[in-house]
Each structure stands twice: as structure tokens, then as C-alpha cells.
């Protein structure tokens with residue numbers, strides 16, 4: 001089957017092509033699209049490459065907000081000195097994706113738009129309260145990262161929308177964040193469980209907390225009722241145990257080749273506990 005390969009030079013043009021070509025597919029790094037085509041799971045009538053569109057490949061900081069272009073690769077994020085200093089858990093999460101060949105090719109926009117439940121970036125971005133900016137002929141809109149993945153391989157994006165960038169706030173001096181990835185098979189695998197936790201402390205007590213668990217359901221899981229239990233406390237071992245129990249009880253995990261629901265429930269408890277203990281410690285290595 002023949003596939004048209006199109007190279008628009010603006011987001012507006014790419015969006016218009018996606019609207020016109022119903023069977024068209026945006027192409028960024030191609031690590032998901034090309035693999036699916038090779039496996040006979042995807043038959044696009046046109047590939048709409050985003051590589052010639054200017055302005056999607058930069059990382060910029062402005063007034064405490066860091067904007068990451070959708071075409072920035074996961075390796076560029078993992079090795080960015082700006083991101084390592086100001087949103088280290090994001091850089092760390094991207095550095096844990098697959099292997100160096102995948103990370104060098106895969107883009108942040110492609111990872112998010114794929115909507116795979118077993119991805120690392122959507123979990124960490126939801127935990128950092130990042131926003132995803134999508135553009136189409138109708139203009140631009142922002143989607144909270146935690147609302148982007150809506151189901152198995154489904155996202156809040158409209159068919160003609162292109163992710164142009166992700167905005168993430170730099171951590172404040174009194175804030176810590178961590179991402180822990182648990183793999184149950186090879187070290188290069190997707191997560192069995194991923195936990196992103198972020199806390200802001202005032203006088204040693206938690207002022208604000210977010211805990212997001214990924215790869216255990218169709219989309220990243222966050223329970224504000226459980227998080228609220230820690231606010232105003234010193235995040236000691238009894239609070240950490242309560243939160244870990246809370247997340248393990250609230251989530252009804254899926255089953256796949258990486259683990260049964262029974263196993264995942266136990267690993268959620270272990271990794272929420274480890275992530276919170278990490279935040280509570282003075283060890284800044286994982287910040």
C-alpha cells in the first residue's frame with residue numbers, strides 16, 4: 001500500500017492536512033508510528049511529518065515556567081542542564097525511557113499523543129501539574145497534563161490538533177519531586193508501575209503534595225482525597241504508610257505481561273512509600 005509523505009512547514013498547515021486527510025497520521029520521531037506500520041497495526045494513507053516545522057524543538061525558560069517544544073527528544077530532556085537543575089524528576093523520567101536509541105529519536109509530543117498507559121512522561125508531567133499546549137486551525141488551547149490521556153491509547157486531542165509544547169513550572173527552593181519507575185522484566189522495558197511525587201514544605205511540614213501513579217490503569221491515577229491526608233503533617237513514616245495504603249486501595253490495577261492486578265497493588269504500595277520517603281529525606285539526589 002502506498003503512503004503519501006507530506007512535509008508541512010507550519011503547524012496550521014499540518015493541522016489542515018490532518019483535517020483533509022482522514023487517514024493521515026502526524027509523524028514525529030516515528031518510534032511508535034513506524035513500529036505499528038511494520039507490525040501491520042496501522043495503515044495511514046498519509047504521513048504528515050512535523051520535522052520541518054520551526055519552533056517545536058526548543059526548550060525555553062521564562063519567569064519560572066519552562067516551555068519544552070513537542071519535537072524535543074526524550075534524550076534532550078534527560079540531558080538538559082536547565083531541566084536537570086529546575087525540574088529534575090522530569091529529566092530523570094525521560095532518561096529512564098526504553099534505551100538510548102529510542103530516547104534519541106522519540107519526542108515528548110509523540111510520547112504524549114500516543115496515549116500509551118505504560119509510558120513514563122505522562123505520569124511525571126501530571127505530578128508536576130504541567131500543561132500541554134495543542135494547536136489547530138481553531139487556535140491554541142491548553143490541556144492539564146493529568147487530563148491528556150483519557151483511555152487506552154486515547155487522548156483529549158482532537159484529530160486535527162498538534163501538540164506544540166509542554167509548559168512546566170520550575171521547582172521552588174522549598175519543593176522536591178521524584179519519579180520512580182519499577183520494571184518487572186528487562187531494564188529497558190516500559191514501567192510496571194511509575195510513581196511521580198512532589199511536595200512543597202514549609203517549616204518541615206507538607207504544604208502541598210501530589211502523588212500520581214502511572215502504568216497501572218488506562219491513564220495516570222491521582223487521588224486528591226488521599227494526598228490531602230498529608231497536608232500540614234511532617235511526612236513521617238506513619239503518614240507515608242497511610243498514603244501508600246490509600247493509593248494501593250483506591251487503584252484497581254490492570255493486568256498485563258508486566259504484572260497481575262494482585263502484584264501491581266503490592267508494588268503500588270511499595271513504590272508510593274519509597275517515593276514519599278525520598279521526598280521526606282534530605283537526600284537531594286533524586287530531586
Ligand SMILES: Cc1cc2nc3c(=O)[nH]c(=O)nc-3n(C[C@H](O)[C@H](O)[C@H](O)COP(=O)(O)OP(=O)(O)OC[C@H]3O[C@@H](n4cnc5c(N)ncnc54)[C@H](O)[C@@H]3O)c2cc1C
Pocket residue numbers: 025026027028029030031032033034035050070071096097098099102105106107108109110111112113114118119120121157161162163164188189190191
Ligand atoms: C523499544 C521501545 C521501548 C520503549 N520504552 C518506553 C518506556 O520505557 N517508557 C515510555 O514512556 N515509552 C517507551 N516507549 C515509547 C516511546 O517513548 C514512544 O514510542 C515515543 O515517545 C513516541 O514518540 P515519537 O516522536 O517517536 O512519536 P511518533 O511515533 O512519531 O508518533 C506517536 C503518536 O503521536 C502522534 N504525534 C506525534 N507527534 C505529535 C504532535 N506533536 N502532536 C500530535 N500528535 C503527535 C502520532 O501521530 C502518533 O499517533 C518505547 C518505545 C520503543 C520502541
